Amino acid sequence: MEVKVLKSVLSANDSLAAKNQRLLDKHKILAINLMASPGAGKTSLILQTVEQLRGKTRIAVVEGDIASNLDADKINRRGISVVQLNTDGACHLDANLTSNALENLPLPEIDLLLIENVGNLVCPAEFNLGEHKKAMILSLPEGDDKPYKYPLMFTEVDALVINKIDLLPFMDFDIPAFCKAVKGMNPKVRIFQVSCKTGEGIEEWVSWLLEETEINQGKSG
Numbered sequence: 001m002e003v004k005v006l007k008s009v010l011s012a013n014d015s016l017a018a019k020n021q022r023l024l025d026k027h028k029i030l031a032i033n034l035m036a037s038p039g040a041g042k043t044s045l046i047l048q049t050v051e052q053l054r055g056k057t058r059i060a061v062v063e064g065d066i067a068s069n070l071d072a073d074k075i076n077r078r079g080i081s082v083v084q085l086n087t088d089g090a091c092h093l094d095a096n097l098t099s100n101a102l103e104n105l106p107l108p109e110i111d112l113l114l115i116e117n118v119g120n121l122v123c124p125a126e127f128n129l130g131e132h133k134k135a136m137i138l139s140l141p142e143g144d145d146k147p148y149k150y151p152l153m154f155t156e157v158d159a160l161v162i163n164k165i166d167l168l169p170f171m172d173f174d175i176p177a178f179c180k181a182v183k184g185m186n187p188k189v190r191i192f193q194v195s196c197k198t199g200e201g202i203e204e205w206v207s208w209l210l211e212e213t214e215i216n217q218g219k220s221g
Contacts, residue, residue, distance in 0.1 A: 017128035021132070024102070031129070032113070032115065032131060032135055033115050033135065034046070034114055039119070046116060057111045059110070062083050066118060081110070085101055125150075147178070147185060148181070160189050164196070
């Protein structure tokens with residue numbers, strides 16, 4: 001019974017997600033679903049991205065949290081259009097919540113939409129939002145065993161950002177072995193090594209976003 005209910009929920013969600021993507025395509029907006037554990041650096045990466053892309057492309061942000069407006073306030077202070085979504089206990093965003101966010105964004109003025117999902121390595125991977133690309137962040141302090149513990153997340157994403165590489169001298173984290181394991185599960189994934197604190201590696205991540213934005217606009221055109 002539980003399996004049937006879950007399939008029904010996911011089916012309804014996927015239908016609405018497809019509608020969201022059609023709306024995004026109509027306005028030539030590339031949407032990125034950004035997922036990670038709490039504290040991995042989702043908001044920090046978004047803030048770095050916003051600054052790097054200022055004047056190069058038009059960005060908006062959707063902030064997903066169980067509660068509070070703290071992250072949305074940080075984005076808003078940078079002069080970026082942002083919508084806060086609070087799930088009131090749910091461990092992930094879904095297509096319905098995303099649809100509500102799209103209704104409150106100036107879509108004709110956006111090229112790139114960054115959707116920060118709720119901090120969780122399980123549920124967010126199962127629920128499509130209407131995004132074009134899925135990305136995740138893993139920080140060094142979380143350990144290099146996470147692909148084996150949360151395989152769905154690592155097999156679903158198009159991009160993986162390894163954050164906090166400035167801590168590598170102090171961490172027992174085997175980056176080559178980790179990347180080999182992830183590539184074995186997901187050969188198409190792009191892996192970026194960054195430090196949101198120092199800015200190292202951000203340029204390569206931002207270049208990928210610009211490239212994907214241009215590709216998306218070409219498809220939509």
